[in-house]
Amino acid sequence: MAVKPTVADSSESRRSIQTRASSINRALDEVGDMWTLLILQEVFWGINTFGEMLAATGASRGILSNRLAWLQDIGCIKKSIDGDARKPVYRLTKKSIALYNNALMAIVWERRYYSNPELDAIDLHHQPCGHSFWPEFVCKQCAQEVRWQDIEYHEGPGAGLDVREIKTRRRATKTIVDEGQGTSLYRNLTELLGDRWTSNIIALAYHGFVRFEEFHKELPVATNILSDRLKLLVDNGILYKKPYRPSVLRYEYHLTAKGADLLPYFITLLQWGDNWCSHGNGPPMQLTHRICGAPLQGVVRCDQCHHEIVASEVSF
Numbered sequence: 001m002a003v004k005p006t007v008a009d010s011s012e013s014r015r016s017i018q019t020r021a022s023s024i025n026r027a028l029d030e031v032g033d034m035w036t037l038l039i040l041q042e043v044f045w046g047i048n049t050f051g052e053m054l055a056a057t058g059a060s061r062g063i064l065s066n067r068l069a070w071l072q073d074i075g076c077i078k079k080s081i082d083g084d085a086r087k088p089v090y091r092l093t094k095k096s097i098a099l100y101n102n103a104l105m106a107i108v109w110e111r112r113y114y115s116n117p118e119l120d121a122i123d124l125h126h127q128p129c130g131h132s133f134w135p136e137f138v139c140k141q142c143a144q145e146v147r148w149q150d151i152e153y154h155e156g157p158g159a160g161l162d163v164r165e166i167k168t169r170r171r172a173t174k175t176i177v178d179e180g181q182g183t184s185l186y187r188n189l190t191e192l193l194g195d196r197w198t199s200n201i202i203a204l205a206y207h208g209f210v211r212f213e214e215f216h217k218e219l220p221v222a223t224n225i226l227s228d229r230l231k232l233l234v235d236n237g238i239l240y241k242k243p244y245r246p247s248v249l250r251y252e253y254h255l256t257a258k259g260a261d262l263l264p265y266f267i268t269l270l271q272w273g274d275n276w277c278s279h280g281n282g283p284p285m286q287l288t289h290r291i292c293g294a295p296l297q298g299v300v301r302c303d304q305c306h307h308e309i310v311a312s313e314v315s316f
């Protein structure tokens, strides 16, 4: 069984909460932390020794060791000694390679909303068709774009409650955007979603939650933390505030187009959670695509030949 990270950030406090079983939450608890996201991102793009990762992520040695140990515990990174024991190499596993679609969806979103020269210079090449391509996310059954308004949620065989160990960290005052020299291709996304609460809130917004009390009921964190993360999401253009009771000014939080466009990132993460973070009872939740009526299976395709993307068939 995996052991949770033991080298805590100094600002970290812990307790447990129970939340509705969800593959997104399970996935976030495993790989939703900012440093974990950054490390996986670097390994995906070929950075794989401790020294290289230290420079690329801007993490302290303590944090980097801690997260690498965690990623090995959960089976997302394998450490191997290729001849030089002083420089072990960290490699992806089947489990982390399965996050490839999620990484592509992060890149698509980041490129749409932020200017980033390294990212703009990336040219993804699909070997089977021989074209430069851009990944697109569609329903496998009807090949239509998947919008959050078109998804219905039902309890699945694994429905129930999960006990989650909660580590509440103060958000870093420094940003990662200007730190590290690595590729960090989706650094704005990582910065924004890397504390899990913001991700949890966005996932709830896709379920149609709009009011503070609704978010708080599903996500029993301190109200000041919830307020802070809602404000952060408004400041970053993911949610917008809409007054709903003019007499006493109260607001609802609705998804903007930019927030809605994160859906492929979340669905690929949910599908990964279903496949790799299951507690053995099957998915806690089942999704139906209203457009075609089929169980929703989102797939990432090449926009040139429309075939599904396989990680080993893409070069850049």
Ligand SMILES: [Zn+2]
Pocket: 139, 140, 141, 142, 143, 144, 289, 291, 292, 293, 294
């Ligand atoms: Zn469909």
Ligand SMILES: [Zn+2]
Pocket: 126, 128, 129, 130, 131, 133, 302, 303, 304, 305, 306, 307
């Ligand atoms: Zn293609």
